Amino acid sequence: xxxxxxxxxxxxxxxxxxxxxxxxxxxxxxxxxxxxxxxxxxxxxxxxxxxxxxxxxxxxxxxxxxxxxxxxxxxxxxxxxxxxxxxxxxxxxxxxxxxxxxxxxxxxxxxxxxxxxxxxxxxxxxxxxxxxxxxxxxxxxxxxxxxxxxxxxxxxxxxxxxxxxxxxxxxxxxxxxxxxxxxxxxxxxxxxxxxxxxxxxxxxxxxxxxxxxxxxxxxxxxxxxxxxxxxxxxxxxxxxxxxxxxxxxxxxxxxxxxxxxxxxxxxxxxxxxxxx
Ligand code: NDP
Numbered sequence: 639x640x641x642x643x644x645x646x647x648x649x650x651x652x653x654x655x656x657x658x659x660x661x662x663x664x665x666x667x668x669x670x671x672x673x674x675x676x677x678x679x680x681x682x683x684x685x686x687x688x689x690x691x692x693x694x695x696x697x698x699x700x701x702x703x704x705x706x707x708x709x710x711x712x713x714x715x716x717x718x719x720x721x722x723x724x725x726x727x728x729x730x731x732x733x734x735x736x737x738x739x740x741x742x743x744x745x746x747x748x749x750x751x752x753x754x755x756x757x758x759x760x761x762x763x764x765x766x767x768x769x770x771x772x773x774x775x776x777x778x779x780x781x782x783x784x785x786x787x788x789x790x791x792x793x794x795x796x797x798x799x800x801x802x803x804x805x806x807x808x809x810x811x812x813x814x815x816x817x818x819x820x821x822x823x824x825x826x827x828x829x830x831x832x833x834x835x836x837x838x839x840x841x842x843x844x845x846x847x848x849x850x851x852x853x854x855x856x857x858x859x860x861x862x863x864x865x866x867x868x869x870x871x872x873x874x875x876x877x878x879x880x881x882x883x884x885x886x887x888x889x890x891x892x893x894x895x896x897x898x899x900x901x902x903x904x905x906x907x908x909x910x911x912x913x914x
Contacts, residue, residue, distance in 0.1 A: 642884045643680070646866060648798040649821040652774050654744070655711055656861060657881065658683030660827070660870035661692055669695025670702070672872045677703045679878045685801075685868040687715035687748055688733050697738035712739060715748040715779060716764075718914030721756035726763035730772070742773045746801055750778070750785040753913040757785065758792045765795050775799065779827070780909040783816035790820055801825040804865065806835055806856060806896050807903030825866035830856055831905060840895045848886040851879060858883045859896045 645653035659676040661669055661684065669692040673684055677699065686696045693714060700710060714737065720729035730745060745764060750757050757778075764776040777799030778789065790796055800817050804810050804826035817824045835841060836852040845855045853869075857880055860867045869880045888896075 643682070643881070644861075646823055646864075648775050648823055649796060650775055650798055652743075652798075654775070654799075654823070654866060655681075655683040656866050657681070657857075657883070658685050658711065658713070658866070658868040659877070660685045660868040661696060662687070662690055662827075662870055664690070664692055664695075664870070664872055666692040666695040668872060670699045672877070673699035674703065675874045675877050677705060679874075679881050681877075681881060682709055683711035683713070683743075683868070685713045686737075687717065688720065688729060688736075689715070689717040689748065693733055693736035694738075697736060701738055707739070711743040712737065713744040713746065714742055715746045716760060718749055718751045718754065721747070721751060721754055721760045723759045723763045726760045727767070730763070730767055734772070741771065744775045744777060744799060745773045746777045746779045746799065747781075749780045749907075749912055749914065750782070750909055751913045752785065752910060758789060761789055761793055765793070768795060777801065777822070780912075781813075782909050783812055785909070786816050786820060786822070796820050797822050799823045799825050799866070801827055801866075802909075803828050803904060803906050804860075805829055805831040805903075806838070806841070806859065806899040807831055807901050808905070809897070809900040811900075823866060825868065826860055827868065828905060829860050829867040829869050831903070834903075834905065835899070838899060840899065844888065844892045844895065847892075848888075850886055854879060854883055854886075855888070855892075856896070858886065858888055859893060862888055862893060
């Protein structure tokens with residue numbers, strides 16, 4: 639099963655699994671079991687963040703799994719309150735310690751928080767961590783095209799990834815175009831819109847044709863669009879099903895039918911206005 643998850647090559651040449659496991663809103667004490675179930679099912683990429691309060695739970699599952707470190711791809715994120723050059727270096731160290739790791743695969747600035755005007759300073763710290771080999775790739779999250787422009791202008795290293803809210807009801811095409819322009823991989827958070835689109839008629843019709851679930855149709859749509867996805871579930875059957883996406887293929891018409899669901903349906907904060 640593990641081998642069936644394709645890797646994408648990021649702009650610095652490292653490989654990232656196209657499908658990973660998210661742990662937002664999973665309490666620390668439940669996180670070890672959820673991540674263990676995910677690793678058992680075949681996920682190797684795990685997406686956490688300092689603000690989720692569950693890096694320790696993730697780290698425990700990784701340690702207990704016995705899976706070689708180089709088979710894993712671990713992402714964490716810098717919280718807004720920790721932005722700034724020195725604070726970023728400290729926060730990164732604290733995340734590593736909570737995870738029980740000596741390097742990360744990907745570290746992201748969680749939000750641009752434009753009113754704080756600290757994302758460029760924080761990026762300089764990420765560049766230092768990268769140059770020291772403490773993280774294999776660095777990136778951003780929730781960056782709008784304008785934030786990316788400003789960052790890339792000031793940066794020595796172009797972000798490898800921009801992780802943004804992206805699902806059929808919010809297809810974020812301007813952000814995807816800006817990412818592509820800079821060679822940045824697009825990673826979709828809330829790829830299932832937290833379950834909100836699972837009873838959409840057109841998705842259910844496509845699911846019936848392939849004898850799969852609505853969730854599997856949405857996740858397969860993302861994969862065929864070439865995006866990285868990190869669905870979250872604490873339910874073992876769903877954890878496994880969300881990985882079982884490689885036995886069917888959506889037709890061009892089915893892809894278009896899902897494209898047609900785009901309706902500016904943002905569920906999370908507006909990145910231009912959110913400052914923590
Ligand atoms: P998702 O779109 O992954 O949806 C998760 C919800 O869908 C849960 O309620 C889950 O229920 C349910 N679900 C999962 N699989 C299925 C299925 N097969 N059938 C039916 N329901 C299902 O939402 P998230 O917001 O968690 O996003 C995924 C990840 O993205 C996060 O965990 C986090 O890692 C990242 N993220 C990043 C953000 C950022 O700012 N960078 C913001 C938000 C998320 P249950 O668990 O009960 O099974």
